Amino acid sequence: MxxxxxxxxxxxxxxGRSMNGxxxxxxxxxxxxxxxxxxxxxxxxxxxxxxWEPAPAVAEHQWADHxxxxxxxxxxxxxxxxxxxxxxxxxxxxxxxxxxxxxxxxxxxxxxxxxxxxxxxxxxxxxxxxxxxxxxxxxxxxxxxxxxxxxxxxxxDLPLAAHVAASSSHLALQIGDAAGAVGWARTGLDLTAQGPRIPALTARLNTMRARALAVAAQLTPAARALDAARRDLEGVAAADHPWLSPFDAAAPASESALILRDLEQYDQALTHAEQAVALREAGRARSLALSRITLVDIHVRRGDLDAAVSAGHDLLSTSPTLSSVRVVQQLDELRRLLEPHRSYGPVREYLVRFDDARRARMLLLADLIPPSPGGATA
Incomplete structure (x- = not known):
């Protein structure tokens, strides 16, 4: 090192953990x-x-020389x-x-x-x-x-630097720092203005800015940032950049669902959430799980508990071996959203199945999620 x-x-x-036995x-x-x-x-x-690997062209001991x-x-x-x-x-x-x-x-x-x-x-x-x-x-x-x-x-590589700024914006939003998320999105947009134009990248940055503004209840600026993100993607072929992860059609649909949910525009949010799930069903297990969580969340906020339970059963079938603590955390948030509706029979029955699935998932993730104080698994 x-x-x-x-x-x-x-x-x-x-x-850094030692693994024995x-x-x-x-x-x-x-x-x-x-x-x-x-x-x-x-x-x-x-x-x-x-x-299944082909024989290496260069031996391991030669790596330093080649x-x-x-x-x-x-x-x-x-x-x-x-x-x-x-x-x-x-x-x-x-x-x-x-x-x-x-x-x-x-x-x-x-x-x-x-x-x-x-x-x-x-x-x-x-x-x-x-x-x-x-x-x-x-x-x-x-x-x-x-x-x-x-x-x-x-x-x-200024687009790569802007891409990193977008990730920092996302993380700031996840930890509750909406102002920091807006700041990082602006930093990224400033960097994109200095380098080659990549519409998918500016769309991602404008989307992160919109999400942060929506969380901060800045409704009009959030709507404008979301419109800017949509304009970035209209009729423009995705630019190829070797290091940037793609911001494909499912990504703006998923992010738009979250933004519109935070703006309390639930009918529009539902349309985007359903689109995100449909686009993710062909792959990307973690993204599919997160999109399904958003879909159930929006159904609950709209007051359609039967639709929430139906989508929730699909959610529980999503890759139980997925090693994502982030998914577990969002599942826990979803359960807290459903709990006040336990008096409704289908929700109560669903929560029983939900808790069983969660216990099974936590056993598979026991080496990744540390025990909570008191010895119980988080």
Whole structure:
């Protein structure tokens, strides 16, 4: 591990835990299943070469003499991103941090590497931040995002820097800092004005600004920011950028549902929430779960408890092995929203099934979610 300004990576907590006996074997099996399901090269998850991998062109002991090209960083990021969408970030966070420490950080001090290695470091550090957030460690996520921004600036990739600012805006909103979320969105928009125009990126930033303004009850500015995001995406083909995660059709639908919900425009919010679920059903288990949570939430706020219960049953079928603490937290918020309606029979019956499903999920996530005070599992 390098130190000083060129040492933006560390691995406390999740990847620093020792694993012994049965727990080590179980976790190893989980990583092997993830690697084989998503064809992630074994070394990216700290595993031996998988049986389906082609023979390596360069032996491991030669790595220091033959550092990987930028394309290998992109391949690694694509593999991690694909697995994260389906399996959640909880069990991948340590692998991404190890990849940063072992494969990327040493090249930051190599004068022959060039600026693109800083872009790779920024993009993967931002990804580690999202995985930390998905694991319930928002303080660690903020640290990763704070490290990613100067790396992106050093690379000269202003869209990537704006992308990191959008992630910081999202995190600020999640921890209840609406003013900070607006500030980060504006920072990102300022950066996009200095670089090549990528409509999907400005749409994401305007959407985050709209969400924060809606939470802050700034209704008119929020509506204007949402309109700006929609204009960004109208009739414009998505620009290709190697490091940016896509802001596809489902993403603005999902975010619009949340914004309109916070603006108490529930009928419009419902339309977008249903669209987001339909667009997510083909993949992305975590996004589908979050979209279904939003759909149930909006039905409850509209007073349509039968629709909420119907959508809620679909929600409980969403990937119970998903290693996302963020999903668990939002499920708990949804349960609190439903609890006042327990006197209605279908809701009461649903909550029984909900609690059973939650207990099963918590057993699968026991190594990711620490016990709450008093010894009970959170």
């Amino acid at each position: 390098i130190t000083g300004a060129a040492a933006p990576f560390h691995c406390p907590g999740l990847c 049965k727990s080590r074997v179980e976790k190893l099996a989980v990583f092997e299943q993830i690697a084989d399901a998503f064809h992630i090269l074994g070394h990216l998850l700290g595993l031996a070469r998988r049986s 550092p990987p090209p930028d394309g290998d960083d992109l391949v690694a990021m694509d593999h991690f991103r694909s697995a994260d969408r389906q399996a959640g970030g909880g069990r991948l966070y340590g692998a991404v941090v190890r990849h940063l420490s072992d494969r990327v950080a040493p090249r930051l001090v190599d004068v022959s590497s060039g600026p693109r290695v800083f872009a790779a470091a920024a993009a993967l550090t931002e990804m580690a931040g999202w995985m930390a957030h998905d694991s319930g460690h928002d303080d660690r996520a903020a640290q990763h995002f704070a490290r990613a921004l100067p790396l992106a600036r050093t690379s000269g």
